[in-house]
Amino acid sequence: MTEWKAKRFWDAVDVVPSERGGYSVLLDGRVVSTPGKLPLVLPTRALAEAVAAEWRAQEGELQPLTMPNTRSANSAVERVMPQHAEVCDMLAAYGETDLLCYRAPGPEALTRSQAEAWDPLLDWAESRYGARLVSIAGVLPVDQAPAALAALRAEVHRIEAFPLTALHDLITLTGSLVVGLAVAEGHISVNKGWDLSRIDEQWQISQWGEDDEEQRMADAKRAQLVHAASFWSLCFAE
Known part of the structure; x- marks a missing residue:
């Protein structure tokens, strides 16, 4: 049939x-x-x-x-609006394990690249939201200050359903609450946000070369991120 x-x-x-x-x-x-x-x-x-x-x-x-804008708008109405608080809580939780807070223990060139790229954004989050997140070397969990997490959570909860739909992708595709907010607020460009989220991957590529399938997947994710930034802007444009 x-x-x-x-x-x-x-x-x-x-x-x-x-x-x-x-x-x-x-x-x-x-x-x-x-x-x-x-x-x-x-x-x-x-x-x-x-x-x-x-x-x-x-x-x-x-x-x-x-029809990416239509699809995102549908998601805002059908998925985000009915569970706005739950979506906000899920996104705010990224602050507990933010990509920017977990640094490689080595080699020194990689750790230096991470620090030069990520430390300024952690400083920005502190000045913008009063939220100081601490970073460590390795993958063991680090307990962030409750006041910092509360400040970031409050910021996410004030965002309405349509832009929150965009912020969802800005955060989940980069693995960073701070990067997502920085792109949304125009503190950095979406291309800069993508690059900041890919420092580890780019290091691996520089050492071992590029995998075609992984590159295709990365290109698809980047396109989604660019769309999310555009959708966010349209939610506030006249």
Whole structure:
């Protein structure tokens, strides 16, 4: 039996203010909903226009993989909104084992690269949030100061569902709460954030060479990170 696939059925795609606040995307006058049939209300016109552009670009069978803003918006409505506190707690917990806090015991060139790249961000987190995270050499757990973790947790909890959806990827793809927040706040670029999260991997490549499959996986992750940074920006654009 042939699987049914959704196909383009509309001509006009429009963005209009929603009676719920925010903006809706209309297909021939019908409001776009999430896959779970919930209203898709976007927080800014810029994000709504980005979602609308993805729907305008569809031809023939719908290609969800070419609609990253729509997919992220669906996730915000269906997954993040109903469990906002739980998502915040999960992301804040990255501060307990932040990538920037666990340094290689050697060789010296690698430890120096980590310190030069990561120490300034730990300093920034302290000045920006009053959260001083400590670093160690090795992988044994280090207990961070409760006050520092509480400050970072409070920062994450103040973020609303749509940008929190972006922050989720900024943190989980880099393995660092501090890097994710720094990219979100514009303290560093998304490309810089990616590079900071890949110091260990780049060291291994410099020593042993590049693996094609691992590089393809890394490229895919980087593309997701770039999208997350863009989605975050659209959540605050006019």
